[in-house]
Every structure is written in structure tokens, then in C-alpha cells.
Amino acid sequence: QIEGADFSVGAAEMLNEILRGMTHPVPAGSFAAHSDLIDDCFAKDTAEEIVAALDAADNEWASEQAATIRTKSPETVKVALRQVRDGAKLDNFEENMRMEYRIGWRKVQSHDFLEGVRAVIIDKDNAPKWKPATLEEVSDADVARYFEPLGDDELTFGD
Known part of the structure; x- marks a missing residue:
């Protein structure tokens, strides 16, 4: 060629x-x-x-x-929707990775992550009990906490 x-x-x-x-x-x-x-x-x-x-x-x-x-986890559905929309507005790779890292950091510590692991891997009943249980029960504050800075645990890029 x-x-x-x-x-x-x-x-x-x-x-x-x-x-x-x-x-x-x-x-x-x-x-x-x-x-x-x-x-x-x-x-x-x-x-x-x-x-x-x-x-x-x-x-x-x-x-x-x-x-x-x-x-799906109602909280995760709402977090993912905000993630997609906020991510589209970010200016650079580092900002996007910081957002992804914050979400991942908090998600693996959440009730719904542990409940999903229980339902699919441990008990294999495929019947997770999400908290909150419905989209309507998930507050804006519940979603916003996933996007807040992590302080000393924040992802850095040599800065």
C-alpha cells in the first residue's frame, strides 16, 4: 500500500x-x-x-x-445516564478518566454492587434486591455523590 x-x-x-x-x-x-x-x-x-x-x-x-x-439497579441506571451526558461535555481525556474513576471507586463500595455480586455470583438466584428499589426513589443527591471529588484518593496524571 x-x-x-x-x-x-x-x-x-x-x-x-x-x-x-x-x-x-x-x-x-x-x-x-x-x-x-x-x-x-x-x-x-x-x-x-x-x-x-x-x-x-x-x-x-x-x-x-x-x-x-x-x-437493572435503579441507582446505576441514573448514574450511567448522567455519566454519558456529563462525559460528552468534558474537554479532555484526564477529566473523563477522573469522572470514570470516581464512579468506579464509589460503585464497588455500594449496596447495589455487592447485591449484584450476591445475586449473580454467590447465590446465583439472579434476583437482586436493589436499594433504592425504583428509579423514582433514587434522588439527585444519590446520583451526585458518585461524581464528587475523592480528595486524597483522586486519580492523578502526574499533576
């Missing part, structure tokens, strides 16, 4: 030229058929509104997604 590259152009254009010859179209994923529904439902402001929109969609796929969300 390199032998046929046009070295009269800049490095970026040359790399693009080489890569074009090595790529192929990617088939549509399983979500592609539902992209409009996903955009509509997941644009809602809260996890509760997202699940309600999925329920209201009168669509088998949407109903399955709502049912799946209901099996």
Missing part, C-alpha cells in the same frame, strides 16, 4: 489515501432499524421519562428495552 502512496501530499492526506484502500462498508447494526425511536426516547431528560417513552412507544423492541432497564 505504501509503495503506491502519493508522497506529494501532506501526511494526513497520504494516510487517508492508504486507509481508504483498506476499508470496507460496515453493515448496519441491530439498533439501526430503531434509530429514530432511540433518538426520541433517549432524548428525554430523566431515566423515568426515558422508560415511560419506551413504554408509550407501542413497539416490541422498545418494550423489551424498558423491561431490561427495570431489571
Whole structure:
């Protein structure tokens, strides 16, 4: 591939030229058929509104997604929603990794993490008892604590 590259152009254009010859179209994923529904439902402001929109969609796929969300830790669902949205606004890798680290640090110490381990690995009953038990019971403060700085335990990058 390199032998046929046009070295009269800049490095970026040359790399693009080489890569074009090595790529192929990617088939549509399983979500592609539902992209409009996903955009509509997941644009809602809260996890509760997202699940309600999925329920209201009168669509088998949407109903399955709502049912799946209901099996997950309500607190984790809300933390993940904020994580995705906050992460999209962060300016750099270090900020994103600090957020991820804070969440992970706190999640492994949470009731729901331990309960999930119990339900899936220890007892194998696959019947976790989440606390709080519903999305509506998870407060903004419950979610916010996952994003607070860790003080001396904060992730650093040589700074």
C-alpha cells in the first residue's frame, strides 16, 4: 500500500489515501432499524421519562428495552445516564478518566454492587434486591455523590 502512496501530499492526506484502500462498508447494526425511536426516547431528560417513552412507544423492541432497564439497579441506571451526558461535555481525556474513576471507586463500595455480586455470583438466584428499589426513589443527591471529588484518593496524571 505504501509503495503506491502519493508522497506529494501532506501526511494526513497520504494516510487517508492508504486507509481508504483498506476499508470496507460496515453493515448496519441491530439498533439501526430503531434509530429514530432511540433518538426520541433517549432524548428525554430523566431515566423515568426515558422508560415511560419506551413504554408509550407501542413497539416490541422498545418494550423489551424498558423491561431490561427495570431489571437493572435503579441507582446505576441514573448514574450511567448522567455519566454519558456529563462525559460528552468534558474537554479532555484526564477529566473523563477522573469522572470514570470516581464512579468506579464509589460503585464497588455500594449496596447495589455487592447485591449484584450476591445475586449473580454467590447465590446465583439472579434476583437482586436493589436499594433504592425504583428509579423514582433514587434522588439527585444519590446520583451526585458518585461524581464528587475523592480528595486524597483522586486519580492523578502526574499533576
